[in-house]
Amino acid sequence: MPDAPLPTTSPKRLRRAAYVITAVLAVVLVAGTTTRLMARQALRTATNDSAVQSVSVARPSRGEAGTLVLPGRLQAWAEAPVYARTSGYLRGWYVDIGTAVKAGQLLAEVDAPEVDQQLVAANAALATAQAQRDLAAVTSERWERLVGESAVSQQEADEKRGDFAAREAMRNEAQANVQRLRALTGFRRIVAPFDGVVTSRATDVGAFIAAGDGRATPLFTVADIRKLRLYVSVPQSLAAGVRPGLTARFTVPEQPDQVFQARIVRSADAVDAQTGAMLVQLEFDNSAGQLKPGAYAQVTLDLQGPATDSRPLRVPSNALLFRKEGTAVALVGPDNRVRIRTVRIARDFGTDLELAGGVGAGDWVVNSPPDSIADGDVVRAVRPKGAPNAAS
Structure with missing residues (x-):
């Protein structure tokens, strides 16, 4: 039998198969190249991301306007230490601490026999001086008449007149001494x-009393507590908002649930160089006797603060950086670059710090910045939810 003919493939079909194989190889090559490029880009991005540190940022907050809480001290409206004006021994005392007294009420009596004897001697000296003055007056008049009769010289008459003037001066001196001793006797x-309350008594019957010794302990202390003075030291940065007539609220430890009202009556109008604060005096009506002088108080002043957009800015205390240039904070700009800004602390509230300048309301402040952070560093700012991605 003759051999069967071999199958043949047309050139057109071969070309089509070659095109398909070429296309498949091209697709595979492009897909592989793209995958490698994407993986390389992802690796580069991950490497760059790992080199840029993430930091948490927040806007500075505004301090409260018009409200200031400060410690204060209550004092009696009038307080006087009472000393003895004459020396002697205490005969008796008639009031004790806590006793309400009126002006001129007897507190104690001093036995001063030496003053009594001095008064007797002074009265005798006054009588002698009076008699000598009267005699000198009569003699002066007599010699004036004799001069008119040319019985004595003018010189002798002038001497008698001068003796009368000297005797009259001596009489006046003796009289003044008597009045002084009478006053001491009254003392x-x-x-x-x-009017007030006796707040201290530091003497007893038989104790020796030294007159006029201001260095000694006073015999009594009398305080007028119908009104109380409340003293508060206001920081210099807020002193401009203090003026007479403003009201304040305060509490005392022994009555924590009771809020009292006081009124500013005057201020020192000067800043103390040591404390950097101005002393302010408030007045409290204590006619009901609710509070005691010398007590500690926590005072809330309702100041007339500046406009809302002028209130001082506050930042968290953990935002501070301590550099050789001074206290600073780290700010993040729109380009995500760090700027180190020196600041000055006005007041320390513990978790927050009130700044006197260096930071604006639109700045982003880095919270808990690392010690290695430097000016110009590029960072990734993690802002609070809902905040814009760039500073405004």
Whole structure:
């Protein structure tokens, strides 16, 4: 049998198969290249991301306007230490601490026999001086008449007139001494200088009393507590908002649930160089006797603060950086670059710090910045939710 003919493939079909194979190889080559490029880009991005540190940022907050809480001290409206004006021994005392007294009320009596004897001697000296003055007056008049009769010389008459003037001066001196001793005798009675309450007594019967010794402990202390003075030291940065007539609220430890009202009556109008604060005096009506002088108080001042956009800015205390240039904070700009800004602290509230300048309301402040952070570093700023991605 003759051999069967071999199958043949047309050239057109071969070309088509070659095109398909070429296309498949091209697709495979492009896909592989693209995959490698994407993987390389992802690796580069991951490497760059790992080199840029992420930091948490926040806007500075505004301090409260018009409200200031400060410690204060209550004092009696008037307080007077009472000393003895004459020396002697205490005969008796008639009031004790906590006693309400009226002006001129007898507090104690001093036994001063030496002053009594000095008064007797002074009265005798006054009588002698008066008699000598009267005799000198009669003699002067007589010699004036004799001069008119040319019985004595003018010189002798002038001498008698001068003796009369000297005797009259001696009489006046003796009289003044008597009045002084009478006043000392009256000072044996120790009386209250004004209406008030006796807050201290530092003497007892038989104790020796030294007159006029201001260095000694006062015999009594009398305080007028119908009104109280409340003293507060206001920082210099807020002193401009203090003026007479403003009201304040305060509490005391013994009555924590009770809020009292006081009124600013005057201020020192000067800043103390040591404390950097201005002393302010408030007035409290204590006619009901609710509070005691010398007590500590926590005072809330309602100041007339500046406009809302002028209130001082606050940042968290953990935002501070301590550099050789001074205290600073790290800010993140729109280009995500760090700027180190020196600041000055006005007041320390513990978790927050009130700044006197260096930071704006639109700045982004880095919270808990690393010590290695430097000016010009590129960072990834993690802002609070809802905040814009760039500073405004």
